[in-house]
Amino acid sequence: MNILILFSHRWRGGRAGGAETYTIQLSRGLAARGHSVTLATEKVDPASGAKTTNEVDPVEPGKPTTGITVDYELPFQTINPFKKRNVHCQIDKIAADRHIDIVHAQHRTAGYFAHRLWRNKRVPYVVTVHDPWHATPFKKWHGRLFRHVIAVSDFLRQLLIRDFHVPPERVTTIRNGVDPTRFAGITREQGASLRTEYGIGPNEVVLSQVSRISRAKGQHDLIEALASLPRTLNCRCLIFGEGKDRPRLERLVAKHGLERKVLFCGFRADIPAVFAATDVMVLPSHREGLPLAVVEAMLSNVAVIAARTAGVPEIITYGEDGLMFEAGDLPALASHIEKLVTDAELRHRLAAAGRKTAESRFLVSRVLDETEAYYREIVAQASAGVENSGVEN
Numbered sequence: 001m002n003i004l005i006l007f008s009h010r011w012r013g014g015r016a017g018g019a020e021t022y023t024i025q026l027s028r029g030l031a032a033r034g035h036s037v038t039l040a041t042e043k044v045d046p047a048s049g050a051k052t053t054n055e056v057d058p059v060e061p062g063k064p065t066t067g068i069t070v071d072y073e074l075p076f077q078t079i080n081p082f083k084k085r086n087v088h089c090q091i092d093k094i095a096a097d098r099h100i101d102i103v104h105a106q107h108r109t110a111g112y113f114a115h116r117l118w119r120n121k122r123v124p125y126v127v128t129v130h131d132p133w134h135a136t137p138f139k140k141w142h143g144r145l146f147r148h149v150i151a152v153s154d155f156l157r158q159l160l161i162r163d164f165h166v167p168p169e170r171v172t173t174i175r176n177g178v179d180p181t182r183f184a185g186i187t188r189e190q191g192a193s194l195r196t197e198y199g200i201g202p203n204e205v206v207l208s209q210v211s212r213i214s215r216a217k218g219q220h221d222l223i224e225a226l227a228s229l230p231r232t233l234n235c236r237c238l239i240f241g242e243g244k245d246r247p248r249l250e251r252l253v254a255k256h257g258l259e260r261k262v263l264f265c266g267f268r269a270d271i272p273a274v275f276a277a278t279d280v281m282v283l284p285s286h287r288e289g290l291p292l293a294v295v296e297a298m299l300s301n302v303a304v305i306a307a308r309t310a311g312v313p314e315i316i317t318y319g320e321d322g323l324m325f326e327a328g329d330l331p332a333l334a335s336h337i338e339k340l341v342t343d344a345e346l347r348h349r350l351a352a353a354g355r356k357t358a359e360s361r362f363l364v365s366r367v368l369d370e371t372e373a374y375y376r377e378i379v380a381q382a383s384a385g386v387e388n389s390g391v392e393n
């Protein structure tokens with residue numbers, strides 16, 4: 001199949017978040033299975049990382065972006081109607097020149113462009129929803145436009161049906177997965193140099209959070225929970241990631257006198273090494289889809305504490321392969337942290353069970369199998385002229 005992937009958010013390249021990781025894994029995996037994959041992303045300023053609405057141009061041949069090639073940079077987010085029309089025309093041309101069989105849009109904005117291509121050229125498409133949509137009045141009914149939708153968790157599927165009026169027959173769940181080859185052969189010994197880099201003693205229990213720094217990801221809650229625990233608790237907390245909220249969090253750490261306990265480590269690309277140095281991964285998010293960081297930690301044989309948010313309960317079975325708490329419940333979060341820091345046997349048991357869960361249910365090979373099958377179903381319906389009822393064509 002000839003597949004066009006549209007990624008309408010700011011493309012962060014090597015500083016990839018969950019949606020970028022999904023897109024990178026999908027592009028690589030489909031190409032490895034013999035498909036022709038074309039990737040078009042929002043245009044990114046290479047100096048600042050900010051998006052731009054410059055003229056649409058093909059990217060230089062072979063230009064690397066996180067190990068894959070971005071073929072086109074398009075100003076998906078422009079509010080200029082003339083530039084928006086140019087994007088539509090460019091997508092039409094890409095679809096024709098590359099004989100595209102199906103378009104796979106990432107996020108709602110890309111879905112609008114894919115839907116217009118369907119209306120004008122009858123190129124079938126599917127939209128992946130990675131996170132809960134913002135329910136603005138103007139956009140609340142836009143889910144009814146989309147002919148085929150992938151939700152990365154059952155939680156998101158139900159949200160789309162209930163709050164955004166996506167007909168149930170139009171949305172299917174394909175849960176996220178992780179590429180195990182990234183973590184193959186990584187041992188705890190390989191994490192020792194990272195621990196040394198941050199001045200962590202051999203007997204200290206390392207907590208880590210790997211995510212964008214923002215209110216929604218709950219770093220504030222993690223710091224407040226740590227502040228409520230005894231200073232003698234033998235642990236260090238490493239916060240990996242970047243975001244505009246970092247200065248506020250650093251002030252909070254200083255306020256509580258946790259400068260030695262909590263370290264801000266910025267962005268790191270070597271996530272397998274990060275988890276090799278980690279004993280407990282904490283994700284106190286208030287907003288998620290189906291977080292890959294949880295699966296990556298489990299695959300790395302790391303015990304997990306996560307907020308019971310969105311798709312997290314579809315990954316973790318409480319007390320068997322991880323611990324959960326209600327988002328914002330700081331006493332519960334603190335209790336779980338203290339329990340795993342002080343109980344090595346429980347920590348190791350949860351980590352071992354978590355690895356089995358990740359290996360059996362959350363590998364990228366399963367995502368590719370299910371996505372390929374869904375593509376074939378969508379293309380077959382389009383070829384046969386099958387129309388799903390209840391949605392504008």
